[in-house]
Amino acid sequence: MAEAIRQQTYTIYPIVQPGIYPTLRTINFYLIKRPEGMVLIDAGIDTYDCMERLQDTLKQAGAEIGDLDAILLTHHHEDHAGLVPRVLEKKAVPIYAHRDAVPRLRLDKDFLEMRLAFFRRLYREMGGGNMGAERFARLEQTIRETPQHAIMADINEIGEGDRVFGFEVVETPGHSPDSITFLDADGRTAFTGDVLIEGSSVNAIIDPAPNGSRLPSVSQQRRSLERLAGLGADVLYTGHHEPVRNTKDLVRERISRMDRKCEKLLSLIRSGVTVPAQITEVYYRDLYRTQFPLVMSEIIGHLDYLEEQGKVTKSMAEEVWHYHPA
Ligand SMILES: [Zn+2]
Known part of the structure; x- marks a missing residue:
């Protein structure tokens, strides 16, 4: 104890x-x-x-x-x-x-339905394709069937x-x-x-x-x-x-880790990898398959941050978002 x-x-x-x-x-x-x-x-x-x-x-x-x-x-x-x-x-x-x-x-039922619709659309629009559809089905099953x-x-x-x-x-x-x-x-x-x-x-x-x-x-x-x-x-x-x-040191370390991740994502985008699911796969390799929801979430979160900072813009083509250097 x-x-x-x-x-x-x-x-x-x-x-x-x-x-x-x-x-x-x-x-x-x-x-x-x-x-x-x-x-x-x-x-x-x-x-x-x-x-x-x-x-x-x-x-x-x-x-x-x-x-x-x-x-x-x-x-x-x-x-x-x-x-x-x-x-x-x-x-x-x-x-x-x-x-x-x-x-x-x-x-709350309405909330869970809203959340499911959110992820169905998110995985599709971020270019998740078959992998996204499969992971969404798994999420839906978990939410609907797990007591x-x-x-x-x-x-x-x-x-x-x-x-x-x-x-x-x-x-x-x-x-x-x-x-x-x-x-x-x-x-x-x-x-x-x-x-x-x-x-x-x-x-x-x-x-x-x-x-x-x-x-x-x-x-x-x-x-x-x-x-x-x-x-x-x-x-x-x-x-x-x-x-x-050592809160201050640890916070500084975590924030600079996020900055480094942003830099790597920017260079991937500059090299022509523009769809979030592809960016995730290149960045995380095997984890893309084994930890799809988590690693997609990481990349989308950082792309949102880069967009907010004015460093990238996005455009939609065939219902999938593409990110570009601003
Ligand atoms: Zn937690």
């Missing part, structure tokens, strides 16, 4: 679950015991093992599930909201999350500047549209979910806004990284791996 961390006015009990993804060693969430209430920041993955770990940690804090006052979510991903349904079975704990997390947590728990508890929508249980909410989108950070400015400590992770690059994942438009994930992610660097926090407690203590 991880050791408790005493802050001036409260205690942090980290809960560290071994990772389920090849590139992530741990899944972290946090039990916080403070005068304002006993809360969870994030809720791990939906496994028996993870639930045991939560219960052991509650015991370590001299508490049980019934003592929880709230669950605060940094974002809706399954490795952050996983245990919510299991906790709710035992106690109707209020959930606090960004407004864009709500339809995703509720598995998932919709979270139907009270979800309190929170956003920039709100205060919850002594933490200030800072919006840090990019990794997901609903990513938020919980800041304890006095304690120079923040809980940042997946915006910045030690030893693993974070993908800014393409996703639609509620109105169906594509969010500028890479520029959002860059802004969010800069915000983390400017929070004045000495420690970031993250959703995976060790806490981040």
Whole structure:
């Protein structure tokens, strides 16, 4: 069990679950015991093992599930909201999350249909061809057939500047549209979910806004990284791996990595590879086949960023986008 961390006015009990993804060693969430209430920041993955770990940690804090006052979510991903349904079975704990997390947590039907239509069109217009159609079919099957728990508890929508249980909410989108950070400015400590992770690059994942438009994930992610660097926090407690203590250096490294990626994409475009799916295949080789949604998302996000910066333009030919040097 991880050791408790005493802050001036409260205690942090980290809960560290071994990772389920090849590139992530741990899944972290946090039990916080403070005068304002006993809360969870994030809720791990939906496994028996993870639930045991939560219960052991509650015991370590001299508490049980019934003592929880709230669950605060940094974002809706399954490795952050996983245990919510299991906790709710035992106690109707209020959930606090960004407004864009709500339809995703509720598995809102209209929202899921909108999201499917978004990806069908995206893969086609980005030149995904047969590969895109096949991957879309897989996505559709997953969404329609995988049994998932919709979270139907009270979800309190929170956003920039709100205060919850002594933490200030800072919006840090990019990794997901609903990513938020919980800041304890006095304690120079923040809980940042997946915006910045030690030893693993974070993908800014393409996703639609509620109105169906594509969010500028890479520029959002860059802004969010800069915000983390400017929070004045000495420690970031993250959703995976060790806490981040060298935030400014790590942010600088991540942003220059994005810049290098942009430069490589620009030179590919200048060399005549103009269709996003082709750019992705040349850039990522085998990963194009094995990690299609993720690598397409990376390239599209960076192309959007280059377009926003005035470095590329795009035109449509036979329903497929082509990118050109500006
Ligand atoms: Zn995530």
